[in-house]
Amino acid sequence: MITVKTITLIGAGNVATHLGKALLNNGISINEVYSKSIANASFLASVLNASACNNIQDLNTESDLYLICIKDDCIESVVKQFAFTDKIVVHTSGSVPMDVLSKFDHYGIFYPLQTFSKKAKTNITEVPFCIEGINNETEQTLFNLGEMLSDNVHLINSEQRKKIHLAAIFACNFSNYMYSISETLLNQNNIDFEILKPLIIETAKKIQHNSAKSMQTGPAKRNDEAVIKNHLKMLADDKDYQDIYKLITDNIIKGN
Amino acid sequence: MITVKTITLIGAGNVATHLGKALLNNGISINEVYSKSIANASFLASVLNASACNNIQDLNTESDLYLICIKDDCIESVVKQFAFTDKIVVHTSGSVPMDVLSKFDHYGIFYPLQTFSKKAKTNITEVPFCIEGINNETEQTLFNLGEMLSDNVHLINSEQRKKIHLAAIFACNFSNYMYSISETLLNQNNIDFEILKPLIIETAKKIQHNSAKSMQTGPAKRNDEAVIKNHLKMLADDKDYQDIYKLITDNIIKGN
Numbered sequence: 325m326i327t328v329k330t331i332t333l334i335g336a337g338n339v340a341t342h343l344g345k346a347l348l349n350n351g352i353s354i355n356e357v358y359s360k361s362i363a364n365a366s367f368l369a370s371v372l373n374a375s376a377c378n379n380i381q382d383l384n385t386e387s388d389l390y391l392i393c394i395k396d397d398c399i400e401s402v403v404k405q406f407a408f409t410d411k412i413v414v415h416t417s418g419s420v421p422m423d424v425l426s427k428f429d430h431y432g433i434f435y436p437l438q439t440f441s442k443k444a445k446t447n448i449t450e451v452p453f454c455i456e457g458i459n460n461e462t463e464q465t466l467f468n469l470g471e472m473l474s475d476n477v478h479l480i481n482s483e484q485r486k487k488i489h490l491a492a493i494f495a496c497n498f499s500n501y502m503y504s505i506s507e508t509l510l511n512q513n514n515i516d517f518e519i520l521k522p523l524i525i526e527t528a529k530k531i532q533h534n535s536a537k538s539m540q541t542g543p544a545k546r547n548d549e550a551v552i553k554n555h556l557k558m559l560a561d562d563k564d565y566q567d568i569y570k571l572i573t574d575n576i577i578k579g580n
Numbered sequence: 581m582i583t584v585k586t587i588t589l590i591g592a593g594n595v596a597t598h599l600g601k602a603l604l605n606n607g608i609s610i611n612e613v614y615s616k617s618i619a620n621a622s623f624l625a626s627v628l629n630a631s632a633c634n635n636i637q638d639l640n641t642e643s644d645l646y647l648i649c650i651k652d653d654c655i656e657s658v659v660k661q662f663a664f665t666d667k668i669v670v671h672t673s674g675s676v677p678m679d680v681l682s683k684f685d686h687y688g689i690f691y692p693l694q695t696f697s698k699k700a701k702t703n704i705t706e707v708p709f710c711i712e713g714i715n716n717e718t719e720q721t722l723f724n725l726g727e728m729l730s731d732n733v734h735l736i737n738s739e740q741r742k743k744i745h746l747a748a749i750f751a752c753n754f755s756n757y758m759y760s761i762s763e764t765l766l767n768q769n770n771i772d773f774e775i776l777k778p779l780i781i782e783t784a785k786k787i788q789h790n791s792a793k794s795m796q797t798g799p800a801k802r803n804d805e806a807v808i809k810n811h812l813k814m815l816a817d818d819k820d821y822q823d824i825y826k827l828i829t830d831n832i833i834k835g836n
């Protein structure tokens with residue numbers, strides 16, 4: 325196990341920005357920031373007191389660890405361009421297999437299970453980190469690094485990580501899409517989305533201490549046919565939303 | 581306009597309990613609690629220092645206002661049983677038309693747009709109340725009553741209330757169902773649902789100050805075909821969840 329002191333960030337987006345700042349705040353130096361856009365690399369580098377680079381083959385080789393924070397479908401091609409293989413290289417993706425990094429001597433996963441955005445501050449100490457390493461030494465190195473940032477660090481193998489990522493699509497992306505539909509329905513009727521926000525927060529809070537299944541309420545849960553029929557009628561002009569309403573309602577009724 | 585000083589609660593469930601306590605805390609006396617189950621009526625009545633009743637025709641006629649907090653599909657039949665018509669009678673439902681109360685001289689809606697549960701405490705001052713009255717006087721009476729409890733009181737007509745209720749099904753019931761699916765997927769793989777909870781709270785928080793549509797992320801938003809295909813494969817043994825994943829993903833891709 326080594327103690328990581330200097331890191332190179334591959335990527336300059338939301339994940340790189342949030343992790344870079346959190347690492348710096350915890351005494352790790354950010355040596356270099358890579359982005360294919362030198363402007364983006366330079367911007368984040370200036371915030372993190374690092375140098376900037378837009379060519380993987382020119383990466384400084386002095387860092388203890390190389391943290392890949394780029395889009396899932398770019399990871400493989402970026403990995404191919406690395407000129408060295410004797411460093412610890414890890415990625416931060418929920419869905420990309422670990423063995424995409426197998427050309428390196430030491431590799432692993434450092435996956436923060438959170439949605440980061442430029443506008444919103446995130447309390448990094450509560451973010452669950454899913455850690456995996458190709459061997460015990462690497463795994464311990466990454467686990468310790470995770471524990472410097474967060475109180476919520478887990479060893480998660482690639483199979484489990486795939487399941488968690490899929491579950492997160494429902495819990496995060498799809499629940500946000502439900503908010504988005506409700507927002508559209510209100511906008512269509514000149515009603516301010518503001519009125520639903522306390523309900524949305526309360527719904528998310530309720531499952532923090534109860535199982536989500538046990539917290540299910542509403543006409544579908546009660547199988548209240550009159551209300552459901554009326555809602556489907558109200559959605560008659562919007563076939564897509566009507567299909568979504570119907571499919572989800574049917575599944576709640578079935579107790580799925 | 582009258583100032584409401586005494587209220588009879590029709591119902592003894594979650595809504596009656598939360599509203600009853602909030603009214604009592606704000607200096608309104610609860611005169612009587614009705615439930616078809618005398619045990620339930622007595623239990624809530626004892627908490628609220630009220631009398632209990634399980635026969636609508638025996639209701640005490642001394643209250644200023646009768647607040648109906650029972651299941652949507654029971655409202656009509658309960659209304660029929662009232663022996664008097666010269667009181668203010670209101671219901672708390674999002675989906676039942678106001679004119680179900682038209683036998684009364686004064687009637688209206690007092691709809692709290694929130695999900696109440698026995699276990700969870702709710703900050704009533706933040707709950708949006710949707711108010712409607714059959715005439716200005718009743719409307720003003722109900723509006724003032726709402727403002728005693730909450731800082732978030734709105735005049736909302738029946739048409740708008742129906743739209744809000746439908747939007748709330750997506751924002752609350754269906755988002756909870758998305759949590760429930762994610763919980764099931766993790767349980768199937770012996771992974772603790774706990775790991776997704778910070779993400780769920782953050783997703784709900786993000787839309788408090790941004791439009792939900794602008795906060796959409798994930799493989800569907802990016803139209804990341806490889807990840808989507810892989811997820812559909814992972815759900816091959818659960819056709820229902822696969823159908824939901826596919827339909828929601830298709831709609832996000834379409835930009836609906």
